[in-house]
Amino acid sequence: MASAAQRRIKSISYAKYGYIFILPFFLVYFFFQLWPLINTFIVSFQGNGAETGEFVGLENFKHLLKKVTLTTEENRKVLGILPVESDAEYQELAAKKMQGAIHDDFIRSFKNTLVLWFGNFIPQIALSLSLAVWFTDAKLKIPGKGFFKVIMYMPNIITAASVAVLFMSLCSESKYGAFNQLFHSLGIVDELEGPDRDVVKFVTNKWPARFVIMFIQTWMWFGNTMIMLMSGIMGINPSLFEAASIDGASSGQVFRKITLPLLSPIMVYTLVTSMIGGLQMFDIPYLYHAGNVPNKEVSTVAVFIYGHFHTGQKYQNYGYSGAASVLLFMVTLLLGSITFYMNRDVDAIAKKKQRKKLAKQVKAQNKQFGGLSV
C-alpha cells in the first residue's frame, strides 16, 4: 500500500508545463509562418494591382502558365502602328500583351533557377566530395588541412549582398573591371577601351552572367558542403576502410563500394537542402546587374516573386507573386519527396513488411483458437 504522500507525488502531472514551454514557439509559428503560408494560398486566388483582395479564382495561375501570343496585327495595334477600332479593344489587347509578358517572365525565371542550380550544384558537389575524401584519407598526408578548411569555408560567412556587389565591380565591363584587366594582362583580351573595345561581357551577356553567378554560388557553398561531407565520412566505421585496404582495394574501389553507399544519408540531406536553397536563390541574381533593372537572363523565381510584391507603386501584384509561390511550394514538395523516395532504405522497408506479415499470421492463427493467445 502506498502512503498518501507517495500517491500524491505520483498524481502530480507536469504535462501542463510541457504545453506552457512549447506554447510560445507554436504561437509565433502560427502568426508568422503558418498563417502567412495559408495567406499566400489565399492571395494567389485574388487579384493584382487595384483589384487586390478580389477573388479571381485560378486566373493568376492561368496567366503564369498559359502561353499567350499576339498576332503581328494585334501587336501593331497595341504599339499604335495600326489604328484600333475602340478603346475597349485596345485595353483588351494591352491586357493580353501583359499576360504574355508575365508568362514569359515566369517561365524564363523558372528555367534560370534550374540552370543556375544545376550549374552550381554539380561542380560544388564534385569539388566538395573529392576534397572531403582526400582530407579524411588516413594514408594521405596533406599539410595544413585545418588552415584549408578555414579558408574554404570563409566565403560562406560573408554577406551575400556584399558578395554580389563585389563581383559586380570585379566583373565590370568597363576598363575598371578587375577580371577584364587580368585577362588583358594575360593577353586574352586585346583592348579595354575605345571603339574596338574587346572585353568579356560578364554582366550583359546571358551565359557569361550566368556563369559568374554559378561561380559565386559554388564559391560560397563548396566549403560548407565539404565540411558536412567530411563529418559524414568520419562517421563511417574506420575498420571498414582498413579491411578494404588489407584486401587490396584501390582508392577508387573504396570510394565506390564503401564511402559513397554509406554516405548516402548525408548526401541526400545535402541534396535536399541545396535544392531548397537553390530554389530560393535571391540575393545574388537580384543584385547582379548594371543599372536599375534586374538582369532578366539571370533572374530566378524568387526574384520574380519579389518583383511582383515589391512593385514600387501604390498597389502590389500579390496575386502573381502568391501564385508563383504556390507553384514553387509544389515543386519543392515534389522534388523533396522524389529524393526521399529514391533514397529510401529498401531493405528496412522489406523487413518491416515481413514483420507485419508475420504479426498478421500470428493473429490469424490465434483467431482460430477463439482469440486466445496460445
Next chain:
Amino acid sequence: MSKMKSVYGQPKDNYMFKIRLKSGILFFWCLILTIICVLPIYILVINATRLDTDIAGGLAIVPDKYLGRNIRAMKQNFGNLFKPLIGYRNSAIITVSATFLTVFFSALTAYGIHVYEFKLKEVSYTVILLIMMVPTQVTATGFLNFMAKIGLVDTYWPLILPAAAAPAIVFFMRSYMKSSFPLDIVEAARIDGSGEFRTFLTIAIPMMKPAIAVQAIFAFVANWNNFYTPSMILLSSKTEQKTLPMMISSIQASDKTSDLGVVYTCIALSIVPIIIAYVLLSRYIIAGVALGGVKE
C-alpha cells in the same frame, strides 16, 4: 636475408613515394583553391585603399595609402546612401534580438518536448520536423501581405519576432538534449524544491551551453547577412532605417558608382567586421558545421 630485403623493400619505397607525390599534388591543388577563395576579397581590400584612377590602370598587389581619402569621399558622395555606423547599429539591433529569441525559445521548446510527457508531445515534434522543410521564400508573399494589413511594415518587429520559431534549431537542440541531458537531473531539482522554470533557466541552459553557442553563432551570421526579409519589410527608402546589406544594395543601384575606389571601400566596410569575427571564431564555426549545423 639481404635478397629478401631487396625484393620486398622496393615496392614499399615505391608506395611511400606514390603517397607523397599524391599528397604533394593535392596540396598544390588546395593552394590553388585557397587563392581562388581569397583572391576576390584580397582585390577588394587592396582596391579599397587605392584611387579611382589607379584602379583603372590595373591590378595591384600591395595596398596604397588612400583609404582615408576614400572614406572622406564616401561621406561626401554616398553620405545619404551609405552610413556605415548607422548600418552597423541597425543590423546589430535586429541581429542581437533575433539571435536571442531564436536560441532562447528553441531551447525552451526543445526542453518542453524532451522533459515532459504530454499527449501532443509526439505530434508537436512531428509538426516541427515537417515545417522545417518549408522554404521561407514560399511564405514571403502571405507574410508581407499580412504585415501590411496589420501595419507592421517599416518596423523591426517582423524581422525580430519570427525568430522565436526556428524549427531546425529546435530539432538540433532536441537531439543534443537526448544525448547529454539526463532527466534524473530534473527529478533531483524537483525534490530540492526548484520550480520548473527555474530548473530550465539555472540548470538546463548552462548544461546546453555548447549547443546554444553554436546555434547562436549561426543565427547571428544568418540574421546579419539577411538581405531578403529586411528589404521586403522596410519599404521606406530612409537610410536611417536600413540594415547594412540594404545599404550596400542601394549603392549598387545608384548611378553615382563612378568612383570605384569608394565603392570598394563601402563593400570592405560591410565585409571586414564579419571576417574579423570569423577569424576569431572559426574553430567553433567549423565544428558547428560539422555537427550538421543549419544550412541556410
